[in-house]
Amino acid sequence: MASERTLSTASTTTETAIPVSDPAAPSGGRRWRPPALPTLRQAWFQVHWFIGITAGTVLVVIGLTGALLAFHEEILDVMNPGVRHVAPAAGPMLTPQQTVEAVLRAGRSERISSVAVQAEPGTSARVTFVPRPGERRGDVVYVHPYSGQVLGELQGHGFFEWIESLHRWLLLPREPGRVVLGVLAICLLGLSLSGLYLRWPRNPLRWRTWLTFDPALKGRSFLWGLHSVLGTWALVMYVALTATGIYWCFDVVRDTVDGWAGQKRPPRVAAPAKPPASANAEPKAPEPAPPDLARTWAVFQQQAGDWAEASLRMPAKAGQPVQVTWLDAKAPHERARSRMSIDPATGKLSAVDRYADRSLGARALSTIYPVHMGTYFGLPGRVAMMLASLGLPLFAVTGWMLYLDRRRQRRATEAARAAHGQGVPTAVAGTAAETLLVAYASQAGQAERIALQSAAALQQAGLRVAVQSLAQLTPAALRAHRRVLLVASSFGEGEPPDSARRFTRLLEQQGAGTLAGLHYGLLALGDRNYARFCGYGHALDEGLRHAGAAPLFPLIEVDNGDAAALARWMQTLATLEGAEHLALDTPLADTGPGQPCTPWRLTHRECLNPGSEGGPLFELALTTDAPATWHPGALVEVQAQHAAEAVDAWLAAAGLAGTDAVHLAGQPCTLAEALAQSVLPVPPLHFADAQACADALVPLAPRTYSVASLPQDGALQLLVRQERHAGGLGLASGWLTAHAPLGTLVPMRLVANPRFDAATGDVPCLFIGNGSGLAGLRAHLRARVQAGHRRNWLLFGERHSAHDTLCATEIAGWQANGFLPRLDRVFSRDGGEHRYVQDRLRAAAGELRACVADGAILYVCGSAQGMGSGVDAVLAEVLGAEVLDALIADGRYRRDVY
Numbered sequence: 011m012a013s014e015r016t017l018s019t020a021s022t023t024t025e026t027a028i029p030v031s032d033p034a035a036p037s038g039g040r041r042w043r044p045p046a047l048p049t050l051r052q053a054w055f056q057v058h059w060f061i062g063i064t065a066g067t068v069l070v071v072i073g074l075t076g077a078l079l080a081f082h083e084e085i086l087d088v089m090n091p092g093v094r095h096v097a098p099a100a101g102p103m104l105t106p107q108q109t110v111e112a113v114l115r116a117g118r119s120e121r122i123s124s125v126a127v128q129a130e131p132g133t134s135a136r137v138t139f140v141p142r143p144g145e146r147r148g149d150v151v152y153v154h155p156y157s158g159q160v161l162g163e164l165q166g167h168g169f170f171e172w173i174e175s176l177h178r179w180l181l182l183p184r185e186p187g188r189v190v191l192g193v194l195a196i197c198l199l200g201l202s203l204s205g206l207y208l209r210w211p212r213n214p215l216r217w218r219t220w221l222t223f224d225p226a227l228k229g230r231s232f233l234w235g236l237h238s239v240l241g242t243w244a245l246v247m248y249v250a251l252t253a254t255g256i257y258w259c260f261d262v263v264r265d266t267v268d269g270w271a272g273q274k275r276p277p278r279v280a281a282p283a284k285p286p287a288s289a290n291a292e293p294k295a296p297e298p299a300p301p302d303l304a305r306t307w308a309v310f311q312q313q314a315g316d317w318a319e320a321s322l323r324m325p326a327k328a329g330q331p332v333q334v335t336w337l338d339a340k341a342p343h344e345r346a347r348s349r350m351s352i353d354p355a356t357g358k359l360s361a362v363d364r365y366a367d368r369s370l371g372a373r374a375l376s377t378i379y380p381v382h383m384g385t386y387f388g389l390p391g392r393v394a395m396m397l398a399s400l401g402l403p404l405f406a407v408t409g410w411m412l413y414l415d416r417r418r419q420r421r422a423t424e425a426a427r428a429a430h431g432q433g434v435p436t437a438v439a440g441t442a443a444e445t446l447l448v449a450y451a452s453q454a455g456q457a458e459r460i461a462l463q464s465a466a467a468l469q470q471a472g473l474r475v476a477v478q479s480l481a482q483l484t485p486a487a488l489r490a491h492r493r494v495l496l497v498a499s500s501f502g503e504g505e506p507p508d509s510a511r512r513f514t515r516l517l518e519q520q521g522a523g524t525l526a527g528l529h530y531g532l533l534a535l536g537d538r539n540y541a542r543f544c545g546y547g548h549a550l551d552e553g554l555r556h557a558g559a560a561p562l563f564p565l566i567e568v569d570n571g572d573a574a575a576l577a578r579w580m581q582t583l584a585t586l587e588g589a590e591h592l593a594l595d596t597p598l599a600d601t602g603p604g605q606p607c608t609p610w611r612l613t614h615r616e617c618l619n620p621g622s623e624g625g626p627l628f629e630l631a632l633t634t635d636a637p638a639t640w641h642p643g644a645l646v647e648v649q650a651q652h653a654a655e656a657v658d659a660w661l662a663a664a665g666l667a668g669t670d671a672v673h674l675a676g677q678p679c680t681l682a683e684a685l686a687q688s689v690l691p692v693p694p695l696h697f698a699d700a701q702a703c704a705d706a707l708v709p710l711a712p713r714t715y716s717v718a719s720l721p722q723d724g725a726l727q728l729l730v731r732q733e734r735h736a737g738g739l740g741l742a743s744g745w746l747t748a749h750a751p752l753g754t755l756v757p758m759r760l761v762a763n764p765r766f767d768a769a770t771g772d773v774p775c776l777f778i779g780n781g782s783g784l785a786g787l788r789a790h791l792r793a794r795v796q797a798g799h800r801r802n803w804l805l806f807g808e809r810h811s812a813h814d815t816l817c818a819t820e821i822a823g824w825q826a827n828g829f830l831p832r833l834d835r836v837f838s839r840d841g842g843e844h845r846y847v848q849d850r851l852r853a854a855a856g857e858l859r860a861c862v863a864d865g866a867i868l869y870v871c872g873s874a875q876g877m878g879s880g881v882d883a884v885l886a887e888v889l890g891a892e893v894l895d896a897l898i899a900d901g902r903y904r905r906d907v908y
């Protein structure tokens with residue numbers, strides 16, 4: 011009863027409505043639970059995607075127009091060569107007064123509102139006229155700084171005005187436009203901050219996690235990396251853009267900030283209504299002649315000192331002063347403007363307001379525009395702002411793709427739930443101990459779908475099954491079951507999916523032996539391009555072992571939904587007690603066809619450890635006529651076959667003839683050939699004919715081996731340990747090392763292994779391994795020797811020096827030629843206490859630290875149990891978990907363990 015209570019209690023804490031086959035449930039063992047309140051994370055996620063798919067789409071327009079505006083001055087210059095900049099000449103440039111005279115000479119008799127000049131040689135003067143009635147802006151012309159020629163207006167200026175009003179008001183009337191823009195700015199801030207929360211890593215102090223991602227990633231992982239990492243880069247810019255944007259959009263914000271800065275603005279006064287144009291209106295007075303600016307200019311130059319730009323605003327009425335606004339040559343930014351008023355007739359200075367003399371608050375307010383434009387930080391700031399603006403469409407596209415992918419995944423998961431529901435038999439009696447629990451830890455749904463599909467297949471094979479998310483489970487609840495299957499994906503950096511965090515925390519707190527008696531099988535989903543491939547699956551495996559649970563079979567890793575690994579999972583499930591009739595052809599989530607295998611000829615086979623107490627270790631060489639290349643660290647998947655005797659025995663039992671012609675996957679072959687490459691169906695065997703048998707066959711899962719040679723060696727070499735079980739030799743290792751005669755064509759495909767790739771340059775390398783793990787290490791060492799890189803340390807474990815000194819001649823040659831200054835061979839059974847690689851590593855702690863401090867890359871290849879985990883523990887102990895994490899993040903801890 012206790013176990014039943016545990017299950018039903020757990021089910022009430024579920025986060026989503028998942029049909030769970032629960033043997034304790036009263037009718038049919040399957041219940042729908044109401045959706046629970048979302049967690050904080052889920053709530054933030056909803057906020058993020060809702061804003062993203064609504065406001066995010068409009069923000070694309072703001073981003074694109076902002077990016078155009080960031081460099082619009084330069085674009086205008088390219089469109090208008092010789093207008094704003096002319097070739098610098100030797101003589102002085104025209105003064106403002108000379109400029110005005112030149113304009114009048116050119117026949118432009120409209121009233122001038124301002125003249126702007128720059129100190130930089132060759133820069134044209136800009137003359138702005140008073141707007142015509144009913145217009146907001148007056149005409150602008152540029153005047154040649156040496157000849158006084160009026161150069162006309164800028165082409166494209168109108169276009170950029172349109173772009174600006176799109177950017178600032180979305181082409182709406184100004185007031186509502188400002189408010190809409192303000193709301194959009196708040197949305198962008200919301201997107202940035204919710205995004206920051208959602209991607210907050212477990213180890214926030216590691217900068218690489220925040221700012222880098224591997225472009226080799228594929229699919230959802232790639233999109234996620236692009237979206238979150240580039241988003242982090244752009245975050246500071248978005249906060250700056252939105253904070254400054256909000257200031258302009260909402261008067262209340264602007265007034266508050268101005269108040270804090272001690273710069274209260276006078277209240278807005280509504281513009282007086284324009285008098286209607288009437289037929290008998292007063293005749294317009296002639297425009298006043300522009301004042302003579304010569305005296306004004308002389309006084310300004312004397313007072314201002316070293317200036318870069320100056321703009322002289324003409325008085326609206328006669329007798330008023332000229333307003334001069336200028337930028338010092340050393341001004342901190344483009345809005346650090348000073349002002350003075352000068353009487354044009356007398357040259358009397360009536361007011362001087364220098365930027366440097368203003369209050370801190372006033373100076374701070376003047377930075378808002380340059381911060382928004384990025385000009386405050388010079389060219390890098392402008393480029394950064396432009397890229398951040400251009401990033402908005404990128405985030406919208408990647409965000410939509412992630413959203414659609416998630417929706418697709420959710421639908422697929424719902425379909426799998428429905429399908430699983432149909433497969434559940436009604437009214438199952440019994441206790442949880444007799445029920446095989448299939449638990450999953452899933453972020454986007456793939457692990458859940460595989461769990462559901464596996465459970466459905468197991469149920470159809472006659473087993474009593476329950477499915478639950480780890481979100482609903484506690485380690486204590488597992489004790490109610492005798493057998494548990496777990497399907498676990500990895501998220502973040504080899505971390506648990508969000509739904510499994512609580513379970514993982516509780517598991518870490520379990521004492522040794524608390525789960526004794528529990529048997530589990532684990533399928534770890536991951537992507538080999540991540541530093542911690544299947545990191546969470548392995549952590550879960552270790553946690554369960556530590557708590558005393560016993561594995562039913564070694565953990566199975568799945569790289570990117572690899573069909574072969576999933577087929578291996580199904581085959582392994584079929585070996586479980588009670589699952590003999592499991593339908594091996596059950597389709598599992600997202601399995602796709604892999605790369606095709608090509609035939610390699612087996613040309614050489616040699617036992618490297620005759621007389622060894624351990625299994626014989628063979629060196630194999632294979633060649634192909636097809637072009638083939640690989641990097642040190644690469645893997646091969648071998649499409650193994652059954653020994654001919656095993657096939658003959660099966661045919662005899664089934665009463666079928668091996669010579670019968672059949673089609674397998676569309677290809678003609680004999681039934682014996684078809685059987686050799688397939689899982690041999692378990693009795694009772696009832697096939698109508700040979701083709702019916704071929705149609706029911708499921709291909710054998712390929713076996714993965716590390717490549718032990720380089721393409722330059724002329725052959726692909728493998729080190730294969732011959733496995734022996736109660737039923738005879740292991741399928742693949744037996745075929746490769748004993749059954750397949752020399753000359754056999756072995757179907758294989760090369761698989762890149764980016765996380766066990768070669769080091770670039772002459773960095774020191776520490777190679778650690780045991781047994782057949784020498785394969786991966788040997789390929790690396792050969793590459794290092796060929797490149798002339800000598801700083802190599804090999805730490806390698808085997809059993810007896812008398813029989814297991816593998817590759818002795820080759821390794822001695824490296825030593826003699828100075829390519830292996832340090833070699834530690836550890837023979838665990840050479841007498842006395844058993845000593846292992848990890849013990850030697852601990853004893854060499856000082857050298858290990860020095861080696862790591864020298865920038866070494868650590869390679870570990872060999873068995874995951876014992877050696878792999880032992881070395882990992884010693885590295886953490888000697889270097890500290892932080893340093894080890896940093897090594898992983900830097901790609902300096904490369905493992906190929908199995």
Ligand SMILES: Cc1cc2nc3c(=O)[nH]c(=O)nc-3n(C[C@H](O)[C@H](O)[C@H](O)COP(=O)(O)O)c2cc1C
Nearest residue numbers: 452453454455456457499500504536537540543544
């Ligand atoms: C953001 C993100 C981070 C990931 N991190 C890892 C990782 O550290 N190690 C790994 O092997 N796989 C990693 N993966 C790959 C997933 O584990 C893999 O795609 C898995 O099939 C997803 O299963 P799910 O849909 O059940 O979450 C990551 C995927 C994503 C999207």
